Amino acid sequence: MEDQKTLLQAFNQTTYQLAGHSKRDIRQLQLVFQELDGDLQADVYGTGAVIENFQHKMAKYLGKESAVFFPSGTMAQQIAMRIWSEEKGINRVAYHPLCHLEIHEEEGLRKLHGIDAVLLADKHRVIALDDVLGMTEEISCLLLELPQREIGGQLPSYEELQAISRHCKEKGIRLHLDGARLLEILPYYQKTAEEVCALFDSVYISMYKGVGGIAGAILAGDETFTKEAVIWKRRHGGDLISLYPYILTAEANFEARKGKFGEYYEQAKDLAGRYNQCHGVTTIPAVPVSNMFHVHVRLPKERFEQILLSICEETGVGISHYARKVDEHSSYYEVSIGDRYANVPAEKLASVFQVLDQKLREACQE
Amino acid sequence: MEDQKTLLQAFNQTTYQLAGHSKRDIRQLQLVFQELDGDLQADVYGTGAVIENFQHKMAKYLGKESAVFFPSGTMAQQIAMRIWSEEKGINRVAYHPLCHLEIHEEEGLRKLHGIDAVLLADKHRVIALDDVLGMTEEISCLLLELPQREIGGQLPSYEELQAISRHCKEKGIRLHLDGARLLEILPYYQKTAEEVCALFDSVYISMYKGVGGIAGAILAGDETFTKEAVIWKRRHGGDLISLYPYILTAEANFEARKGKFGEYYEQAKDLAGRYNQCHGVTTIPAVPVSNMFHVHVRLPKERFEQILLSICEETGVGISHYARKVDEHSSYYEVSIGDRYANVPAEKLASVFQVLDQKLREACQE
Numbered sequence: 001m002e003d004q005k006t007l008l009q010a011f012n013q014t015t016y017q018l019a020g021h022s023k024r025d026i027r028q029l030q031l032v033f034q035e036l037d038g039d040l041q042a043d044v045y046g047t048g049a050v051i052e053n054f055q056h057k058m059a060k061y062l063g064k065e066s067a068v069f070f071p072s073g074t075m076a077q078q079i080a081m082r083i084w085s086e087e088k089g090i091n092r093v094a095y096h097p098l099c100h101l102e103i104h105e106e107e108g109l110r111k112l113h114g115i116d117a118v119l120l121a122d123k124h125r126v127i128a129l130d131d132v133l134g135m136t137e138e139i140s141c142l143l144l145e146l147p148q149r150e151i152g153g154q155l156p157s158y159e160e161l162q163a164i165s166r167h168c169k170e171k172g173i174r175l176h177l178d179g180a181r182l183l184e185i186l187p188y189y190q191k192t193a194e195e196v197c198a199l200f201d202s203v204y205i206s207m208y209k210g211v212g213g214i215a216g217a218i219l220a221g222d223e224t225f226t227k228e229a230v231i232w233k234r235r236h237g238g239d240l241i242s243l244y245p246y247i248l249t250a251e252a253n254f255e256a257r258k259g260k261f262g263e264y265y266e267q268a269k270d271l272a273g274r275y276n277q278c279h280g281v282t283t284i285p286a287v288p289v290s291n292m293f294h295v296h297v298r299l300p301k302e303r304f305e306q307i308l309l310s311i312c313e314e315t316g317v318g319i320s321h322y323a324r325k326v327d328e329h330s331s332y333y334e335v336s337i338g339d340r341y342a343n344v345p346a347e348k349l350a351s352v353f354q355v356l357d358q359k360l361r362e363a364c365q366e
Numbered sequence: 367m368e369d370q371k372t373l374l375q376a377f378n379q380t381t382y383q384l385a386g387h388s389k390r391d392i393r394q395l396q397l398v399f400q401e402l403d404g405d406l407q408a409d410v411y412g413t414g415a416v417i418e419n420f421q422h423k424m425a426k427y428l429g430k431e432s433a434v435f436f437p438s439g440t441m442a443q444q445i446a447m448r449i450w451s452e453e454k455g456i457n458r459v460a461y462h463p464l465c466h467l468e469i470h471e472e473e474g475l476r477k478l479h480g481i482d483a484v485l486l487a488d489k490h491r492v493i494a495l496d497d498v499l500g501m502t503e504e505i506s507c508l509l510l511e512l513p514q515r516e517i518g519g520q521l522p523s524y525e526e527l528q529a530i531s532r533h534c535k536e537k538g539i540r541l542h543l544d545g546a547r548l549l550e551i552l553p554y555y556q557k558t559a560e561e562v563c564a565l566f567d568s569v570y571i572s573m574y575k576g577v578g579g580i581a582g583a584i585l586a587g588d589e590t591f592t593k594e595a596v597i598w599k600r601r602h603g604g605d606l607i608s609l610y611p612y613i614l615t616a617e618a619n620f621e622a623r624k625g626k627f628g629e630y631y632e633q634a635k636d637l638a639g640r641y642n643q644c645h646g647v648t649t650i651p652a653v654p655v656s657n658m659f660h661v662h663v664r665l666p667k668e669r670f671e672q673i674l675l676s677i678c679e680e681t682g683v684g685i686s687h688y689a690r691k692v693d694e695h696s697s698y699y700e701v702s703i704g705d706r707y708a709n710v711p712a713e714k715l716a717s718v719f720q721v722l723d724q725k726l727r728e729a730c731q732e
Contacts, residue, residue, distance in 0.1 A: 024408040025405050025406055025408060025409065026403075026404060026408060029399060030402075030404055033392065034400070037392075038391060038393035038396055039391050040391055040392045041390065041391050042390040044390065070603070071437050071606055072603040072605075072606050074600070074602075074603035074605070076603070104600075105601060106600045110600030111601055112601055113478070168601070174623060208607060214611065215609075230446025232472075234440070234470075234472045234474070234475055235471060235473070236474065236478065237436070237437065237438040237439075237442070237444065237471075237602060238437070238441075238603060238604075241574060242390070242580050248392070322602075329520060346445075
């Protein structure tokens with residue numbers, strides 16, 4: 001008896017996929033390294049051309065004095081919170097209830113740094129100036145995640161952002177940007193990275209996600225800040241003897257993709273539009289403000305996964321390799337547009353959404 | 367006018383080098399990855415065959431229930447100290463004054479984990495049972511570094527080690543092995559990794575150094591311990607989305623070199639013997655107990671570096687690419703035998719040491 005195929009297996013066998021850049025296999029690294037000169041010297045504990053040149057490049061791109069390459073954003077952001085908290089002598093920061101530090105880091109900020117967090121806004125919307133004005137506790141730093149990933153990649157208006165920045169400056173509150181997906185928001189704001197980062201004291205940007213590297217992060221700010229960050233990187237065990245496998249793949253992918261985020265944004269709006277025309281589907285946001293959005297469907301997770309699997313098999317197009325439960329009656333998944341979307345033929349795309357709509361209509365009548 | 371050539375530049379232009387495996391360039395990664403199937407799936411946040419299989423292999427090799435791959439030993443060891451400190455409710459551990467945690471980690475243990483350290487023994491010898499018996503403070507964990515790198519790679523006798531292990535077990539003190547260079551000591555002790563590790567509750571081993579990978583570390587112990595270590599790895603920002611660039615190079619180099627440490631050990635004794643016959647030179651230890659030792663010379667650093675440079679140029683053999691100051695009158699460097707030593711022709715080696723001896727005699731008469 002044959003085992004039942006899982007959605008992930010079916011997805012991996014499709015010809016086209018609607019989201020992401022590519023499979024997560026080691027070819028990604030091989031392709032970058034086969035183009036490089038083998039004599040290129042490894043970085044050694046944060047020194048050497050490989051790391052220094054890339055840090056300079058990213059500092060310039062972000063409009064900051066200085067930048068440090070980190071193995072992870074988790075490490076980079078906790079360290080930013082620690083530096084600002086020590087500067088002010090207040091071990092309290094503020095961020096969104098669905099901030100990465102709150103839900104994905106096993107309380108690292110508290111258990112390693114002794115820093116507590118005030119949660120601003122509620123789980124369904126982004127932080128607004130009124131939330132900041134309404135805080136009763138004193139904080140050293142406010143962290144804003146742009147876009148707010150866990151709610152489909154929502155953004156405040158640029159004017160709201162400017163107002164929050166002005167307020168923090170006046171009140172002596174450091175403003176930190178969780179810009180894991182910073183490049184992804186520039187087309188919507190119609191701003192350069194430098195313009196957005198100018199509103200913040202410190203900035204983190206991920207080297208995978210939209211950029212499409214293997215792992216790694218950049219933390220940028222003024223030199224006083226990054227000098228301290230380098231010491232904290234050593235303390236955290238992040239000052240590896242060599243980080244070049246991540247740096248060189250980050251740089252190659254950054255160069256290849258930095259000009260493509262406008263295209264991803266347009267494609268995200270197109271794709272979200274197609275979803276929203278399907279029975280029982282809504283996207284959050286309704287109109288994307290970056291390359292990402294969430295697809296919510298009024299079907300239980302298991303039922304929806306059956307449909308996703310059958311679409312893989314019938315059309316050769318992978319819509320999503322998973323669905324997550326919202327409640328007994330509904331489920332969702334995340335979409336981040338990458339290189340793959342442009343490869344899907346227009347007629348294929350149209351027919352996939354016809355099939356999806358049809359299947360959802362049938363399922364909702366069951 | 368031509369700039370004066372530095373010792374490092376001259377060293378990098380030599381045909382043969384006495385220490386190490388190879389240059390630190392990116393070819394090391396290229397060579398491993400060009401042999402691998404591009405379809406191999408990346409590890410994702412600590413899951414997937416690439417990371418799980420290697421962890422199983424290393425756990426078995428070390429004779430422990432479970433092992434976790436870390437980006438760095440700094441992170442792995444601080445976490446081991448934290449787990450044992452929380453278990454006992456005592457935020458104090460003990461180690462050697464030249465322990466990596468004491469001198470290379472910017473006080474990470476105290477500043478991230480709030481753990482203080484008792485320094486045992488003095489800077490010139492390894493920790494003995496008497497040092498442990500003489501402690502007045504209660505500790506959660508004793509860390510032993512084998513070999514003690516900063517003093518030339520010295521070791522206690524195996525009987526001393528067993529006695530310390532027995533004492534710790536009786537007193538409820540956890541014993542942790544800083545086995546950054548664990549493979550390097552097995553030939554001297556004539557023990558398997560499993561036998562040495564059985565004396566310890568937790569073990570760290572480096573994936574570069576003797577193994578010759580790019581970076582990374584293994585932390586091993588029982589399952590209760592490693593389950594906690596995985597959570598702390600997330601907190602530290604060490605749970606990267608993919609660690610495969612380090613894991614796959616670690617595994618390839620581990621397989622290629624795990625049988626070669628007996629040879630390195632014999633070569634280290636041979637090489638140290640040659641040094642000790644030179645004028646004004648002593649090695650620490652006098653007879654190596656691993657693949658490493660320190661070379662001490664009764665000449666100021668600058669004068670000794672001139673000699674090292676001239677030997678590079680006259681013989682085409684690189685003895686060391688640096689020297690460090692001990693005091694106004696003497697200097698030293700570290701030697702770790704690796705793959706390179708076997709490539710040096712016997713007559714070349716003999717002539718280099720004749721030249722070195724001659725130059726040192728002349729210099730000492732200046």
